[in-house]
Amino acid sequence: MIGTHADTMGGISAVIGVYRAAGLFQRFPIEYIATHRDGGKLVKLLAMLRAYVLFGWLLLRGRVGLIHVHVASRASFWRKSGFFLLAFLFRRPSILHLHGGGFAVFYAQECGPLRQRLIRFIYNRVSRVIVLSAAWKQWAHEISSNPHIEVVYNPVLPPPALPAWEERRPATVLALGRLCKGKGSYDLLAAAARLPPHAAPALRLGGDGELAAVEARAASLHLAERVQLLGWVSGKEKEAELAQARIFALPSYNEGLPMSILEAMAAGLPVLTTPVGGIPDAITDGVEGFLVQPGDVDGLAERLARLLEDDGLARRMGEAGRRKVLASFATQAVLPRLEQMYFDLGFAPK
Numbered sequence: 381m382i383g384t385h386a387d388t389m390g391g392i393s394a395v396i397g398v399y400r401a402a403g404l405f406q407r408f409p410i411e412y413i414a415t416h417r418d419g420g421k422l423v424k425l426l427a428m429l430r431a432y433v434l435f436g437w438l439l440l441r442g443r444v445g446l447i448h449v450h451v452a453s454r455a456s457f458w459r460k461s462g463f464f465l466l467a468f469l470f471r472r473p474s475i476l477h478l479h480g481g482g483f484a485v486f487y488a489q490e491c492g493p494l495r496q497r498l499i500r501f502i503y504n505r506v507s508r509v510i511v512l513s514a515a516w517k518q519w520a521h522e523i524s525s526n527p528h529i530e531v532v533y534n535p536v537l538p539p540p541a542l543p544a545w546e547e548r549r550p551a552t553v554l555a556l557g558r559l560c561k562g563k564g565s566y567d568l569l570a571a572a573a574r575l576p577p578h579a580a581p582a583l584r585l586g587g588d589g590e591l592a593a594v595e596a597r598a599a600s601l602h603l604a605e606r607v608q609l610l611g612w613v614s615g616k617e618k619e620a621e622l623a624q625a626r627i628f629a630l631p632s633y634n635e636g637l638p639m640s641i642l643e644a645m646a647a648g649l650p651v652l653t654t655p656v657g658g659i660p661d662a663i664t665d666g667v668e669g670f671l672v673q674p675g676d677v678d679g680l681a682e683r684l685a686r687l688l689e690d691d692g693l694a695r696r697m698g699e700a701g702r703r704k705v706l707a708s709f710a711t712q713a714v715l716p717r718l719e720q721m722y723f724d725l726g727f728a729p730k
Contacts, residue, residue, distance in 0.1 A: 400714055499662075553581045569603060574681040627649060653670075669701065
């Protein structure tokens with residue numbers, strides 16, 4: 381299995397963490413190779429070179445029965461494309477697991493004809509393509525003739541029990557992810573600023589990215605006292621934030637299927653988000669939360685106000701989200717599909 385380092389910030393490392401916690405690495409003889417980690421250019425280069433050396437050594441020793449590669453767009457794809465080419469050369473079955481919401485834009489607008497041809501070649505030749513939603517499956521079929529494109533949702537480990545709703549912080553909105561325009565960070569601030577002072581929420585924003593710019597925008601909107609930047613949160617700290625919030629917000633412009641949304645649903649939170657990527661597979665507008673078009677600050681403010689004013693509605697949506705996660709996105713619902721794919725490609729458990 382090939383992907384980013386476990387300590388790296390982002391959705392792929394979160395998915396790998398769930399795989400490990402759910403026992404996938406104990407049930408199958410998986411060697412995990414990290415091609416990337418946070419740090420400077422030299423750190424990233426050394427991580428990639430080490431990954432290729434290790435993979436080549438395993439191939440030459442006949443130790444590779446299947447490769448499962450987690451990719452996103454831009455550098456992530458190019459960094460990992462060589463692993464696919466080596467697998468094709470050695471005739472090993474391969475899985476391309478697509479993450480991230482920007483790949484369609486990357487392919488159509490940032491790649492010339494030759495790069496698009498290489499992307500199509502890899503998509504066409506891999507044994508399986510895994511995507512995170514029905515919308516991404518449709519897109520993949522538009523660029524690829526591969527008949528084996530399958531939807532496998534990101535899995536989550538739901539907490540076994542939730543705190544009483546009354547124990548959560550009142551009027552608290554949590555957002556987790558990179559702080560930037562693409563994640564709707566500035567739209568969320570603008571929406572909160574349109575609410576009357578007595579109804580303004582407390583915004584807790586967790587993530588890396590444009591922290592100074594977000595802080596400056598909050599100050600310009602007179603929200604400085606209502607906004608707290610948490611930095612990157614994970615582990616027990618993330619569990620505590622999810623357990624204490626009342627609303628989760630992620631008004632993104634592009635997405636795959638965000639782990640943060642699934643984790644928020646598992647924690648019983650109503651979700652205020654956008655109908656992009658695989659999000660509509662998880663959130664039905666008006667059921668588990670609200671879907672607002674990207675950039676619609678007025679709509680975002682109106683639905684944020686509704687959730688803040690109607691605590692019963694927020695609670696019911698949170699309960700509906702947890703039920704949906706348990707039925708469709710929990711590890712016991714998702715991992716059997718991945719394991720069956722391994723079986724179909726001739727890869728047996730220990």
